[in-house]
Amino acid sequence: GALVYQYPRRTICKSGTSMRMECQAVGFQATSVAWYRQSPQKTFELIALSTVNSAIKYEQNFTQEKFPISHPNLSFSSMTVLNAYLEDRGLYLCGVSGGASYEQYFGPGTRLTVL
């Protein structure tokens, strides 16, 4: 499987501020990166799917204006949570897939706490 890193692992930000999180795939060509939020109730919400050389596709209730994503190459992606509020709390996971591999490998996640 792929090695996927995410940083920071935990972050706390004040309500209304923004924070950026990163996802790095090692030894694997991450042609697709999906960003998820796992709520305290443990449900998965897909935020957006980014495929290299294609437009980033955001799911309903998530926008580029709120969650801008960068996917500049096959090993790295970043996402920013702009103007974070309490409802943005949760574990943000990146799932990478690519090449002949159809499964998705997850990073350890970035846990966001909003005060």
Place this chain on the structure above:
Amino acid sequence: GDSVTQTEGLVTLTEGLPVMLNCTYQTIYSNPFLFWYVQHLNESPRLLLKSFTDNKRTEHQGFHATLHKSSSSFHLQKSSAQLSDSALYYCALRGYKVVFGSGTRLLVSP
């Protein structure tokens, strides 16, 4: 669109009993990929099983599942539950994107 249904939110078992977690799906794709992920406390989801072959049993770490396209199912089974199996289990489907079920929490007690 694609969807995955896990009917049980919580399954509680005594150690040694068999495990069966249900998963059914809906998709327009004739050759979907199905996955089971396991998430232990304070960890991220880890791939447990995967399959795209109809009626072929796939096994890993004592767990097994068989994709049945006729019934759109991919149930997860294990013959004997262990305490360490307590975790969240997610069934997932890959069409254009990966779609997750709502998850089943498995609690195994002594």
